[in-house]
Structures are given as structure tokens and as C-alpha cells.
Amino acid sequence: MTYWFTEPALKSLVPLAGASAVRGLSTPFTVPRLFMGANALSEAAGLGAGVFDMIAASCQQKRAFIVTDKHAVRYANRVSEVVKKSGFTTETWDKAEPEAPLENVSACAEAMNGFEPDVIVAVGGGSVIDGAKAAWVLYERPDIADLATVSPLFPLGLRKKAILVAIPTTSGTGSDCTAVSVVTDTAAKRKIPIVSPELMPDFSVLVPAFAAGMPPELTAGTGLDALTHAIDCVMSPMTNDFTDAMALRAIKMILRYLPRAYRDGTDHEARLRMHIAASMAGIAFGNGGVALTHAMGHALGKTFGIHHGVAVGVFIPYALQFYSPITDKYLDICEVLKIEDTSSEASLAALVERVRSFLRALGIATDLKGLGIAREDFEKSFDTVVLHSFEDPSMFQSPRPATLEQCETLFRYAYEGKDVDF
Ligand SMILES: [Fe+2]
Structure with a gap:
């Protein structure tokens, strides 16, 4: 398999793009909209518009697809209740596997295709969020046959179907705030980083209680x-x-x-x-x-x-x-x-x-x-x-x-x- 990062032309272009002389001309700085704190997902009255009320305003269909795994599903169920109260129909897919194997990502994308969400909500650790990002790419771009070949230099054209909300349940990867998804080529025993500025989640919601269960x-x-x-x-x-x-x-x-x-x-x-x-x-x-x-x-x-x-x-x-x-x-x-x-x-x-x-x-x-x-x-x-x-x-x-x-x-x-x- 040819990975995007083993292409000789890209290998020389990427460091050049990062050179200070080039970046000094125009440097982007990208972040999601962030909500943080014990009440970040609160439905209590008097705390202003909830995160998902805000998200609902930009979603026509109000169909939320929640990606999670067997560890974080308890938090995903709580998120689902909040999301429903903002007028969404939800479906929870709790089969995300550690380190986002490519075949698992494809299965997730297939489930997304069946449900046709206009918002994807990833609830979990880095593997869940990275897997959701990669599945989102396949959902938006069914013409992409192989994620490992996706170059960071070419536009993906995401957000024609859905936006992405990340709700981390570990305090480490920062995947809720990055434009990278690291998936695994299981056969090659190799990590594949997919890099695109478009992969930055639209929203990141930081609820510390969701990380409190970590040993x-x-x-x-x-x-x-x-x-x-x-x-x-x-x-x-x-x-x-x-x-x-x-x-x-x-x-x-x-x-x-x-x-x-x-x-x-x-x-x-x-x-x-x-x-x-x-x-x-x-x-x-x-x-x-x-x-x-x-x-x-x-x-x-x-x-x-x-x-x-x-x-x-x-x-x-x-x-x-x-x-x-x-x-x-x-x-x-x-x-x-x-x-x-x-x-x-x-x-x-x-x-x-x-x-x-x-x-x-x-x-x-x-x-x-x-x-x-x-x-x-x-x-x-x-x-x-x-x-x-x-x-x-x-x-x-x-x-x-x-x-x-x-x-x-x-x-x-x-x-x-x-x-x-x-
Ligand atoms: Fe890391």
C-alpha cells in the first residue's frame, strides 16, 4: 500500500510549508468552539442556551449519530438524552475499537450511511474521536476508497452532510481540538495519521466528570x-x-x-x-x-x-x-x-x-x-x-x-x- 506520507514529493513539501519564512506570511490558528465545566451539558434552566440548542440551529434534519465504545457508552447515553431534548433524533453506535482499525472505521461509516446524520457526536477517548473523524470522511466522501492515501494537501470538502462534535472521556489525546485522525492499518501493524484542516471538530465539550472514571x-x-x-x-x-x-x-x-x-x-x-x-x-x-x-x-x-x-x-x-x-x-x-x-x-x-x-x-x-x-x-x-x-x-x-x-x-x-x- 502507498501511504500519503511515503510519497517523496509530499515528504519534501510538508516541511517547506512549515518553514517560518512561509508561515510568517500567513499562519492559520484553528480551534473548535469550546464549552467546558461541570455544567457544560446541563439542561438546567437559567444557564443560557445549551450546546445542542446552539447546534440544532444549524442542523436542518436534526439527526445525531453518536459514536462511542463499550467503555464510554454510559456517558454517550447521557449525552443522547441531552441531545434529544434539543429536538434531535439519535442513534448510538457503540462498536468503536481501540486505535481505530481501518475496518472498524468502515463499519462505522456504513452505519452512518444508513442513518444519514447531520451531526456526528463522538463520545470517548482518542480512539473513538479519531475513528469518528475518519468515518465522517468516508461518509462525506464515499468516493475515497483508501483513507491511507488521503493527502493533507488536497481539500476533502467535509460538512456537506454533517458537522462534528467531540466530547472526550479521557484527558490526554486532545483529539477534540486537532485536525488529525490517527487510524490503524491492522494488517501492516501501522498507525496512519490522516491530516486535514477540515478534520477539526466544530464543537468540543469538556465535561470533567466524564474523565473521572479513569483508573x-x-x-x-x-x-x-x-x-x-x-x-x-x-x-x-x-x-x-x-x-x-x-x-x-x-x-x-x-x-x-x-x-x-x-x-x-x-x-x-x-x-x-x-x-x-x-x-x-x-x-x-x-x-x-x-x-x-x-x-x-x-x-x-x-x-x-x-x-x-x-x-x-x-x-x-x-x-x-x-x-x-x-x-x-x-x-x-x-x-x-x-x-x-x-x-x-x-x-x-x-x-x-x-x-x-x-x-x-x-x-x-x-x-x-x-x-x-x-x-x-x-x-x-x-x-x-x-x-x-x-x-x-x-x-x-x-x-x-x-x-x-x-x-x-x-x-x-x-x-x-x-x-x-x-
Ligand atoms: Fe499523542
């Missing part, structure tokens, strides 16, 4: 994903003042509130702040990009079955060190975290140690060996993992592009927990 491990993994988005985005060459503001604030919030939400899932303030921080980090990286952490983490996670947040988060220290010879943007993160040392190098070392101790406090290893990957398995899959990382479109956004050989060395260093010294 500590999932809280840590998803929260770490959000931290990775924020830190890697600050380092991206595609960043701008708006993305920096979102990312730096999110880093501060996550370092403060994730340990609290991890220790005590009933800590309402921590849950609310993490829910908001995850979307802020999503807005940041959705507009400004992520690089090595996700290029390497996608391949690692898919091959060894490691949770996405852990698979990308473990690479934060290595990515910061690898970028440092050509950018000192990490000093912006140090400033927010009040890390001040005698030199840039010392500040970087202190920041890396701060990230490592944060990982340890969440019970997450700081190297690949510690994540439980046996050396034998690591060696067996090494070439594939390196190649998939090297080809991952997140690599296009690295402030310091890594060669295939550098990717290999980075993986070897990350396996042993060795500081990057090249």
Missing part, C-alpha cells in the same frame, strides 16, 4: 500524552505565539494536576484542570506540531503494545536532548517551570531530570528496557520500528531532522536510558 494507570498514560504534545510542540519549528501560550500553560497545569488526579481520581479540581490542559495541548500541537516523540512513539507503541501516552512520553528527555544543538527553545519551558541554572546546558539537564522524576512519580519507566520490552523482542523488531519512525509524518516537524542512522542510535540510547550525546 490511575490510564490517568497517567493519557495525561502523559498531553504533556508530550505540549513539550514537543514548544520545540517544533512550526510553533507560533498562540501555540506557545497554549503549550506552556498546559505544561504548567499538567505538572501540577496530573499527580493529583493520578493519586486521587475523585479530586474534581485536578480532573477539570487536566481535562482543560489536554485540550489546550491539543490546540497547541494541532496547530504547531509534534515531532520525534510521536514519530518514535507511534512505531514503538504499535509494535510492542504499549499505551500511546507512555510510548511517546518516554521519549521526551531524548527528544529534548537531540534537539538541543540547534535550538534553545527548551529555555521557555524552563522559565515556566522556574528552572534557572548557570548555563543553557545545565538548565536542559535540570529540565530532563524534572521530566524523568515526573515519569517515575507516575510509575512510568524512563527507558525502553524499563517498559518491559525484552532485548530479544527489541532486536527482532528493531529495523521495522526504526523505519516506521523515520517515515512517520511527525518526523517532518522535527526541529532537527533525524537521519535513519540517528533514529537507530536514538532507539538504542532510549532502550538503555543513555543521555543523547550526538
